[in-house]
Amino acid sequence: MRVRHGELRAPELTLGQKFWQVNWGLLLLVSACAGVGLAMLFSAANGDWDPWASRHAVRFGMGVGIMLLVALIDIRLWMRYAYLIYTIALLLLLAVEVAGTIGMGAQRWIDLKFFQLQPSEVMKIALVLALARYFHTLNFEDIGRVGYLLTPALMVAAPVILILRQPDLGTAVMLAVGSAVLFFLAGVRLWKFILVGLAAMGSVPIAWNFLHDYQKKRILTFLDPEKDPLGSGYHILQSKIAMGSGGMMGKGFIRGTQSHLNFLPEKQTDFIFTMLAEEFGLMGGLALMALYALIMVYGFGIAVRARSQFARLVGMGVTTTFSLYVFINIAMVMGVIPVVGVPLPLVSYGGTAMLTVMIGFGLLMNVYVHRDTRIGRRWSDHG
């Protein structure tokens, strides 16, 4: 982490000055992860840049550009437009919901011709911004009052319910957990989480009765993949075989039999960690996990260094979202949790997740660049 330059720096920095404030260490870590992804995608195509590795590289390059752009925009502007961004994201979610009802079944994206926009991905960023703004503007004393927590709870519930209806349980869980973390960081009392948790568990049997049979079945399969041995159960077994047979040092680059003989499903997207573990063994798997751990530490360091509550919450929020990607993906491919379609950030092939993650790192960078910027209660108040 870069050391602090001058506590007494002028609050307003020029764009050029800001650029030199960019946290190069973080950029290096992120690039290292993307590099691992590049190598694995090269291997997934049996040692070819086509069709995945080259496009991954281009996307990451564009992602770095977007990251820097996001980082250099004044943090107060982000706060100012936080609710607007949230509202747009919610409307987009509603739009796919409506299109899905009218159109051709479950749809999760909007086709922008050159790019397929997934509103749920936008929401991952938008919700962090909106909640950070809400808790920033809230009086610290008011955090203890249940009444003040209703608004942010609704802000979380609306997109979560819409995404659950898609249905995309993985994203919904990520949103809910990521938001809960922000509530926690904002100072909400622990017993309230416990209370909400108990209430949620208590309501499960009641909610269960309102579900259709096919929905119940879907959830049961989801909870117990062994019931579907040729579907996700098969995938998990093959994934475990791939990792287990990799052993301590792995089978060698482009020499993973499970991956290259197609026993492993989706090796270039959701199951890329499996392929890494097969080809580079425990050492390779732990190395990538160490990189991710370093990024988490960086995120923490940047967040606690920030002066404003908004910046702190945004910094910690996007880091947590990133961490959730990592946890869910790795736990899934190891068979610890059921199969949900969550990619491994920076490594899996796929444009949308890459964009979300790079915008997230852009905001983290932004928090670092603007760590000393003071923000008033309202966006118009200049602190």
Place this chain on the structure above:
Amino acid sequence: MKPEKTRSKLFNRRAALLLGGKILLLGGLGTRLYYLQVVESERYKVLAEENRVNFRLLPPPRGFITDRNGDYLAINIQNYRLVLVPEQANNADGVEATLLKLSHLIDLSEHDVKRVLRETSRRRAFVPITVRENLSWEEVSRLGVNTPELPGVNIDVGQTRHYPYGRNMAHVIGYVAAVSEKELQNSDDPLLELPGFRIGKNGVEKEYDIALRGTAGTSQVEVNALGRVIRELRRQEGQPGHEVRLTLDMRLQDFIGERVKDEKAAAVTVMDVHTGAMLGLVSTPSYDPNAFSEGLRTEEWRDLVNNPHHPLTNKAIAGQYAPGSTYKMTVALAAMEAGISPEHSVFCPGHMELGDRRFHCWKRWGHGHMDMTEALAQSCDVWFYDVARRIGVDRIAAMAKRLGFGDPTGIDLAGERPGLIPTKAWKRATLGQPWHMGESLVIGIGQGYVLTTPLQLAVSTARMVNGGKAVRPHLAMRRIDGNTVEPRVHDPFPDLGIPKGHLNIVRRGMEAVVNGERGTARASRLRDTEMEMGGKTGTSQVRRISKAERDAGIRSGEDIAWRLRDHALFVGYAPAHDPRYVVSVVVEHGGGGSTAAAPIARDVLEEVLRIEARTVSDAGDLPDDDGSDRVKADDAKTEGTG
């Protein structure tokens, strides 16, 4: 700013807590990874190998079968198959378009086209589908020229069993066909599980199947999740099947086949009297064994099974006939052993009375005074009625058993039947009735319950003329046991314990049959006066001739429907002074032995001697009995006369 400070302190505390939780979670996942990749690694490595590696069997080429001179009787020929790989046929309706193009080049039935399209939709696109088998060379070259326009079309070479001599060898060689469910269960040879694998179903192909089959090689291949072969990892070649050389002579076999081709149903066997080597073994009608290896159609199979002349039965070893007068030597030997003198004289008035029953001689007016030799030469029934009455059925049966009747001879050919030698005890046990003297009389002339196979007739005659040695017949030059093939070591056949004097009297009788003034086969004397043959005619009654018919003058022959006519039999040997070869002939419903069977036997023996003479002059050296001087130098000294 006090609340602001508490707020940031609270944030920092909780953020640190959160970071700790995240690191803990990562640590947990890392531990899980360690568990998978180190603790349970061995188990998963095995599973990954099982996923990846497939064993394939490499079928060995089936061993050839040759005759004694090395003429190929069963070989493997290239079977050109047209296979189509659907994924290589260029576009979506590529398979149909390709089939249309193919139909302009070769014959493709509607049925074939439908089958291919059906298989295409059912199998994975990289699995080759057989479009047609047994392409002619012309078709292969026509396809070869057009290959560039036919993506996905390949010519695949397989092997099919082929029998160059077809029908004449069918009963000896047998045929190969697909493995049945039962054969699969009774064998642990993985080869049988190969689709399209064929095993011997009959004849030598069945008898020596294990040796002919060889052992499978294996190929370990790496496959992907769809089962597509990526590469070969290891290969272990199998052992090709052994070549099996038979004692048969193809030229003789062809000659016999040609000689009996006008008979509706007949069997001929030729054997070396000393070694038991079979030189000829023919049964007609026959069938085309090539039809079996190419795959028999249902109607073809039905025709073979329903044919009244039973083409699928090898009559030489599985046809059971009453021996008729060819049994009289056995009765004569039994009589001498019982103490009846060869000079024992019986007056034949043309019949013999026993109680209120009259037993007829074949010669209506009788033979007059007969002794043993004359009774054999003229085949006088009354003499043998008298002798049979004196010695009883059990003594005849005991001699018959020693000569090789009543049990399989043990020839190395599947499907042999034992015949039947009746005794008093047998009748009581199976029919629950006491023995009647009249039945002994009938047995005395080889009629009644007694049943023999043509091969048994040859073997018994050989034992009489080779000095009383218990010779056993065989077909394979070398001794084959399972998959081991070793030279045939002849322990001398055991002596049957029949006095030489007795055998000489019987031989004199048989010589007189052919060469005597009144011999029944005088017409079939060998034309070469230096080579005489001996033998015995036989006529086995298929039905009892009624008194009314007898009075009307009907005995047998043209006036009765074919299936009711007598079987004609003959056993013979040559040369008469030093017997080397024995022949037996049975012509089903052929009428009298002297007219239908003896001439065939004569011609066959002449041919045997001719072939022998030619071989001697060709080789410039006398071949030993198994002809093993032409097999292999190291085998030659252990093969030979017993």
